[in-house]
Amino acid sequence: xxxxxxxxxEVRTESGQRLGRAHDLRAExxxxxxxxxxxxxxxxxxxxxxGIRSPESSGRAHxxxxxxxxxxxxxxxxxxxxxxxxxxx
Amino acid sequence: xxxxxxIALGILAAIGGFVDIGDLVFNVQAGAKFGYELLWVVVxxxxxxxxxxxxxxxxxxxxxxxxxxxIRERLGFGVGLGALIASEIVNLMxxxxxxxxxxxxxxxxxxxxxxxxxxxxxxGLAVAIWVAPFDWIERIFGYGGLALLVFAVGAVKxxxxxxxxxxxxxxxxxxxxxxxxAYFAVGLLGAAMTPYEVYFYSSGAVEEGWxxxxxxxxxxxxxxxxxxxxxxxxxxxxTAGALFLPLGIEPELIGTVALGAQVxxxxxxxxxxxVGILFAVGGAAIDTCFSGAYNLAQFFGWEWGKYRRPSxxxxxxxxxxxxxGLALLVxxxxIDPVLLTEYAVIFSVVAxxxxxxxxxxxxxxxxxxxRYVNGxxxxxxxxxxxxxxxxxxxxxxxxxxxxxxxxG
Amino acid sequence: MSSPEELDLGxxxxxxxxxxxxxxxxxxxxxxxxxxVREGSPRVVAILVGPPVWRGRGRLGRLAAWLAxxxxxxxxxxxxxxxxSAVHLKRTSQELRLGRGDDRARRWVDWIPGS
Numbered sequence: 001x002x003x004x005x006x007x008x009x010e011v012r013t014e015s016g017q018r019l020g021r022a023h024d025l026r027a028e029x030x031x032x033x034x035x036x037x038x039x040x041x042x043x044x045x046x047x048x049x050x051g052i053r054s055p056e057s058s059g060r061a062h063x064x065x066x067x068x069x070x071x072x073x074x075x076x077x078x079x080x081x082x083x084x085x086x087x088x089x
Numbered sequence: 090x091x092x093x094x095x096i097a098l099g100i101l102a103a104i105g106g107f108v109d110i111g112d113l114v115f116n117v118q119a120g121a122k123f124g125y126e127l128l129w130v131v132v133x134x135x136x137x138x139x140x141x142x143x144x145x146x147x148x149x150x151x152x153x154x155x156x157x158x159x160i161r162e163r164l165g166f167g168v169g170l171g172a173l174i175a176s177e178i179v180n181l182m183x184x185x186x187x188x189x190x191x192x193x194x195x196x197x198x199x200x201x202x203x204x205x206x207x208x209x210x211x212x213g214l215a216v217a218i219w220v221a222p223f224d225w226i227e228r229i230f231g232y233g234g235l236a237l238l239v240f241a242v243g244a245v246k247x248x249x250x251x252x253x254x255x256x257x258x259x260x261x262x263x264x265x266x267x268x269x270x271a272y273f274a275v276g277l278l279g280a281a282m283t284p285y286e287v288y289f290y291s292s293g294a295v296e297e298g299w300x301x302x303x304x305x306x307x308x309x310x311x312x313x314x315x316x317x318x319x320x321x322x323x324x325x326x327x328t329a330g331a332l333f334l335p336l337g338i339e340p341e342l343i344g345t346v347a348l349g350a351q352v353x354x355x356x357x358x359x360x361x362x363x364v365g366i367l368f369a370v371g372g373a374a375i376d377t378c379f380s381g382a383y384n385l386a387q388f389f390g391w392e393w394g395k396y397r398r399p400s401x402x403x404x405x406x407x408x409x410x411x412x413x414g415l416a417l418l419v420x421x422x423x424i425d426p427v428l429l430t431e432y433a434v435i436f437s438v439v440a441x442x443x444x445x446x447x448x449x450x451x452x453x454x455x456x457x458x459x460r461y462v463n464g465x466x467x468x469x470x471x472x473x474x475x476x477x478x479x480x481x482x483x484x485x486x487x488x489x490x491x492x493x494x495x496x497g
Numbered sequence: 498m499s500s501p502e503e504l505d506l507g508x509x510x511x512x513x514x515x516x517x518x519x520x521x522x523x524x525x526x527x528x529x530x531x532x533x534v535r536e537g538s539p540r541v542v543a544i545l546v547g548p549p550v551w552r553g554r555g556r557l558g559r560l561a562a563w564l565a566x567x568x569x570x571x572x573x574x575x576x577x578x579x580x581x582s583a584v585h586l587k588r589t590s591q592e593l594r595l596g597r598g599d600d601r602a603r604r605w606v607d608w609i610p611g612s
Contacts, residue, residue: 002545003506003529004553024507027541034574036531036539040505075534152582154514161512161525167555169512219611390514390525390546392599399612403602406612456509457582 001075011041011067011080019067022080026066038066039080103310107318108237108325109373110190111183111280111434113366114427116322117346118495119273120329121339125249125257128326130274132258134281135319137477139311140470141282141445142290144452144463146307149294151461152451156291157387159451160443172443173388179440180285180381182433184412185419187374188214189426193343194367204421211417214374215410223395226375233368239350239361241324246353249331257330272488272495275481276431279438281322282478285380287444292383296394301461325349341427378416382409431494438485441478449475504580506541514583515546515572515595523596526584528553530571544572544584546595570594 026038071086161169192206263270328349350362386393399406527550530543548565551558590596
């Protein structure tokens with residue numbers, strides 16, 4: 001699967017609650033790999049995508065509005081489905 | 090000491106380069122129509138370009154990346170490509186108008202046929218870029234453009250009503266012909282804040298290998314260079330206001346513009362004016378041409394650089410050659426360069442937000458800029474100008490249509 | 498790097514400049530290949546470069562892909578040396594088969610004297 005196919009997909013819970021669009025993919029970079037750890041959702045995610053940072057954060061990443069990948073049940077062309085009760089933090 | 094000398098040289102060369110055909114046309118026409126009433130708009134425009142070029146220079150010095158990279162990175166492939174296409178179209182129009190301007194001046198100087206001189210002009214520019222080291226090009230065209238200072242001398246000699254002139258620096262709206270006034274205000278802002286200057290400046294900064302130590306130099310460059318360019322714009326508008334407005338002349342020809350120096354200063358004034366226009370517009374043509382090639386190369390990730398041997402950046406080289414070729418076709422079609430200039434400036438105004446939004450965003454990104462991120466002043470000014478640019482971009486084409494390009 | 502660093506794929510990686518080991522600019526990150534999405538442990542395995550890749554980047558992307566010549570180049574993630582505002586690669590563009598557009602264009606430019 002390609003990153004372009006995941007980006008901008010709609011993120012929904014199992015029961016259909018819409019959490020927003022996947023504006024970006026949070027990843028963890030090590031010397032050996034780049035693992036996707038979460039999805040940036042919601043309107044806050046859009047501001048992040050354009051690069052506007054809130055004063056508390058340092059570096060590239062934002063702690064807010066990221067759905068951890070561990071909550072993802074399914075991710076394909078139809079959309080991303082996460083467990084019920086998942087709230088972006 | 091050597092550094093100061095270098096800075097002075099750079100700034101001198103830059104002044105000549107900051108007035109292009111758009112500034113010439115709009116400043117003179119605005120002066121002929123509204124006298125000194127639009128001088129304050131020029132100030133707004135000059136401060137705007139200083140604010141944004143300082144940001145671009147800082148981004149280039151800290152991140153070693155030029156502005157157009159940020160456009161694709163921040164706006165994505167689709168929107169970025171749209172921005173690229175829009176900026177290439179405007180670049181091409183501007184370049185064709187500048188080549189036409191060069192040909193017109195050559196015609197006034199030599200009497201040879203216009204179409205022949207278009208070919209001479211294009212060939213001359215292409216050969217100059219190909220053969221001469223770029224510092225030489227910047228110096229020759231920059232110093233040549235300084236001849237435009239004759240308009241400053243001429244403006245004083247015309248004895249304008251300095252009271253009215255100073256009143257023109259105070260922001261106000263004309264009592265008559267409000268729409269036409271607004272059209273010229275938009276055009277003046279567009280001519281002062283042309284995107285290609287910003288792209289060219291930022292790419293140049295990366296090529297010169299600026300580092301954070303050069304940030305002070307960057308600020309000085311922007312302020313003095315563009316400031317003095319603004320000074321030349323004032324001279325043009327004051328000349329037009331003092332000379333053309335009372336006589337009811339609406340300058341549609343480059344020759345009329347040069348009259349502005351001939352009337353107060355005689356034959357020497359005319360000659361210096363023509364030489365100044367030739368080099369300023371010719372230099373601007375080179376900058377525009379490279380800016381178009383920079384944008385393409387930076388969007389697609391090709392190698393680029395004006396200091397490289399042509400074979401060091403082949404697609405970049407072919408890009409600027411192709412742009413000159415296309416400009417040749419456009420201007421050979423017989424379109425009036427002054428009319429084309431007006432369209433180019435108005436269309437570039439519409440594209441301005443796409444240019445400046447990414448600059449403001451990147452200049453605020455701490456991961457890009459570290460501690461050199463925008464301070465409160467830069468952001469306040471940047472946001473203010475973004476609003477101005479937004480308003481101007483929305484109203485440009487409606488105003489152009491409603492006022493029939495300033496004819497009223 | 499001892500501690501893992503966080504990176505946003507869209508903002509920090511996608512559409513960024515690629516620079517080879519000799520400092521040569523050789524394209525942009527046009528897309529990223531992911532593996533392990535279905536299994537719940539997605540990771541980036543390769544960088545994808547080239548006009549055919551643009552098909553996945555929107556309507557203008559599809560148009561551009563249709564008009565532009567060139568092939569897809571796949572750069573395995575192991576070839577990445579470092580990431581700052583650009584993506585730095587461990588080997589030369591020649592070895593990675595990047596920047597071939599410039600090689601093709603050079604043949605034309607070389608015809609002109611003084612290049």
